[in-house]
Amino acid sequence: MTTSLPCVLHAWTAYESELRNYLRHRSKDAHQADDLLQEVFVKAMQQGKQFCLLENSRAWLFQVARNALVDQFRLGRDVIELPEDLPQPEPTREPIQALSACVARVLTELTPEDRDIIEKCDLEGVKQKDYAATQQLSLPAVKSRLLRARERMRARMSTACQVRFDEQGRVLGHVPR
Structure with missing residues (x-):
């Protein structure tokens, strides 16, 4: 991972502010945006040498940020538990x-x-x-x-x-x- 560290740090220095603004604008919660930003950084670090081979590191970082936002929105949905005795609908045939x-x-x-x-x-x-x-x-x-x-x-x-x-x-x- 140490060989990829300079590549990640260079890209991170260049795009961190832009990513933070993107996430804050989309999530409407600064704390949640910072948590997501941290996730993006960790995923970039986990790429190791592969990150240095990326043709467009900015696009990759924003794609990871967008996916993190989508995952967060999915997890944030309210879930209502249905009662066990709820009658099942009759199966219909086309x-x-x-x-x-x-x-x-x-x-x-x-x-x-x-x-x-x-x-x-x-x-x-x-x-x-x-x-x-x-x-x-x-x-x-x-x-x-x-x-x-x-x-x-x-x-x-x-x-x-x-x-x-x-x-x-x-x-x-x-x-x-």
């Missing part, structure tokens, strides 16, 4: 997760062609290009068929499961049957 039973049922109600393309491309993750090759179809034909199959499935789900969608097409909720 509307899209709750639809799994409805999706499975509606898939069985679709035509075999619609069911196959939706299962392969949407549920199993087969690329449309690969699906087109295995079915001996053009890629535009697969895209068109998949779009129409999705539209029919969406209409069927809206009817069968009373699925509600928002303006962006995201599921808001449904009524299971």
